[in-house]
Amino acid sequence: MDTDRTDQLAERLFASTLGALELFAVYLGGELGLYRALQEHGPLTAEQLSERAGIAPRYAAEWLEQQAVAGLLDTDPDVPAQERRYRLDPAYARVLVDADDPAHAAPFAYMLAGIGGVISQVAQAYRTGGGVPYESYGRAFRHGQGHINRPAFTHELAGNWIAAMPDVLARLQAAPRPRIADLGCGQGWSALAVARAFPNAQVDGLDADESSIADARAHAEQAGLGDRVRLVRADATTLRDSGPYDLVLIMEVLHDLSRPVETLRAVRDALAEGGVVLVADERVAERFTAPGDEVERMMYGWSVTHCLPTQLVEQPSAAIGTVMRAATVDRYAREAGFGACTVLPVENDFFRFYRLDR
Template sequence: MRDVGSDRDRFAQAVFASSLGYFDILSIHLGLRLGLYRALTDGGAMTSDELAGAAGVAERYAREWLEQQAIRAIVRADLGADPTRFTLPRGHAEVLLDGDSLSFMGASVGQLMSLPDALLAVEDAFRTGGGVPYEAYGKEGVEGQGASNRPTFLMTLPNEWLPAIGPIHDRLSAGPVRVVDVGCGTGWSSIAIARAYPSAQVDGFDPDEISIQMARDHADEAGISDRVRFHREDAAELTRHGPFEVATAFECIHDMARPVEVLRAVREAIVDDGAMLIVDERTRDVFSGDPDDREAYFYGWSVFDCLPTGMYEQPSAGTGTVMRPSTLRRYADEAGFTRFDVLPIEHDAFRLYLLQP
């Protein structure tokens, strides 16, 4: 028999640890918004007075923030100096500030901070069975989602994933080819494909106005807007833009109210010997109930974001972030795809699927 007191105490300690993590996210977000980490990176070891001057904040607040950061081992404090100097380790700076690094987490912090804006709407959705509009999470949510995936899309996708997927890579390399990127978000996946395969013409589809405008801006900045076009349309309408040889969908199928309808539209829009790459969360094959940090992270996003937004349009499949491979297989079968493969490509967060007509 479990000791109730010990079980209670362990849980209380776990809740306390979570509260420390919550304060970490808040303080990191504050440091990013105020430019405190950037100032520490540019200035090296700094006193609270020097940081306040560099970042344009009050010294008393800078000192309190620095001491909290030091206690949480985010910055390092040199107590031998008088006054105390604080340093942001290089590796920590990369995680927080380097948008090109695969270790970048700064954007994810911003996306997490978009959740409180929608909390009342999520609470209401729980009571009614309805959903929450994507717009409720604001521009910061869109920016955070796009920037957090950007390094993977610009580096891992063209350099590791696509070359390892013969039916996709061969098509993209063979000559003029049309690609449809479903749920393209802020456009980084579409841009990465066009950069890696100069003969590819990529059409990205997303219903969100802010995402599409950002995607167009990113394509202009990358100098490839002549080969990458973005459409603010529901992906279920893409058939009139076809045919396409290759289709992709990155971390979006689980967000869709009608995933089978979208996949059916893709099936109709691609040629008979075409192929579709789907990248989504690397969930367990089945719910086990066992502690699992990665699965818990996925469930967190599902409870507060992906499931509510997916339930906004009714009727809805109500998939949520934790989409099991068997669920996606069922969607693909119902959409008319005859071949469904889980690709043997390892990644900490994502699983890759190949669908063929």
């Protein structure tokens, strides 16, 4: 028996446990407004954080100590506990607090918390072959999924991803009233991004999850875009009735569809003459390899705990999981009747981009 390999795996699981526990603590810091209080009012003692954030003093003290031990907050350990002040480094605030910052990774903690809340249901689904509804993952996962993509949608969707299709960009800028659909819009960040980028555009956001649409409507109103961004709970088949569209966005959604070819057919039917589809999906390897790199490992992690269980609620289902390779996207596009599926030359660590032409 190779004891070195045994030890390596044991150490890896220890490190994974440490990371998971620290992500749960990050979730508490975000959900309870603790990081925000430290950013706006810090440095703070435990008593001051308790007052600012409205939490019990004993919990404030323990959470602050844990965060300092984990290296997420700065403090002087030689100062008596009751007088000790804790500081959030502005560089770390970008990761933990600032929702539009490209470095904002704290939503991963929300996603983990959402999965933790239903992991027993996931295990039961494995036994029965059934699924776990998306809504069962709750507000935490919904918030995490929406906000982990928010910075990229806000800063890169129009300027980099759509710009990789110069003819589409020109069309959206020149048309007097271009029409854009965002299929599976979630909390609405991608729909809002294109509405800001193209002030003359009318944007329709569709999602099958009622809570996500409620969130998206609230975000649109807060952004002052409620008059140009229409957000409806609906599936893709309704696009045929509401089109034609110059551009349809499918942002990290295609792999989650139970009937991807049927959906793509409906999207194709909803396109205006010369209209195109922009698909963003996971930048997984071209083929299965084992062991895989960190991106591949992460995508399979989401797949076994979230994406596949949610897809198996509806039957029949393509049951794609999270890992959808480029050849599969091309096959689905052609089966749906698209004349071309082109991988766009956009550098991104997590997403691969596809242009679908009628």
